[in-house]
Amino acid sequence: MVAVLTRRRRVILRQIVRPPYIYRWAGLLTIVGLFAGVTALVLVDRAPATNLAAGPVVELPVATAPAVLPLSPERPTISPTLLTTTGGAGKAVALTFDDGPDPASTPRILDLLAEHGMRATFCMVGRQAQAHPDLVRRVVAEGHRLCNHTITHDPGIGVRSPDVMNRQLRASRDLLRDVSSGADVDYFRAPEGRWSPALIRMSATDGMRALGWDVDPLDWTLPGTAAIVQRVEQRVKPGSVVLLHDGGGPRAQTVAAVEQLLPWLTARGYSAVLPR
Ligand SMILES: [Zn+2]
Structure with missing residues (x-):
């Protein structure tokens, strides 16, 4: 009995050390298969980065660009x-306030805002900003916010080619x-x-919010100070974005309207905020 068990053990041991050919081939194929699988996974994982690095830079057409694009982390x-x-x-x-900065009206509007402790957003035309950089700096220094209103005030920018639009x-x-x-x-x-x-x-x-409005008193049509004031007072409500103009033409009516509107807003509990 002992001899038989010993012999069986020897056979089993021999098969482990020197297995029959069929098992050797099976083992070898398994190892080769595993190696090939792991290699394929690594290559597939790296493929997109390799292609992007090697190939030309392809810009997505605007129409198919992702709806929300991540910006820099901060x-x-x-x-x-x-x-x-x-x-x-x-x-x-x-x-x-749009179409400025303007040396006649922007300083007066800034004075009024400071007097009432209110902040505003100035949608500046590039060529105006270039002509009056001191006013741009004053707007920023007094805590107001800049808004891009194109370089040349081109009203057709929305239908220009993506390239032209982007450059503007x-x-x-x-x-x-x-x-x-x-x-x-x-x-x-x-x-x-x-x-x-x-x-x-x-x-x-x-990186810029598209800024519209919900209250437009049409001050640029010069309807008179009383009309501008009345239109704003009738239409403004909590959460309103009010469109006014500090540039693009004579703005004495707007300045006079702002002089009346700021205390009116304050008296009714309104606080002026940056759009969000
Ligand atoms: Zn404008």
């Missing part, structure tokens, strides 16, 4: 939607940054409010 992702009202606690209202947006944003020694340009507003989906998307991609 800046929040911008939603590609048109902002026509603002958030904020209580009776918040966002005051916005970035050139005017960079100009405002340069003139203000690096201030953030958080918003973009289309001239005359002529938006297109592509323009809103590109604005978000470039």
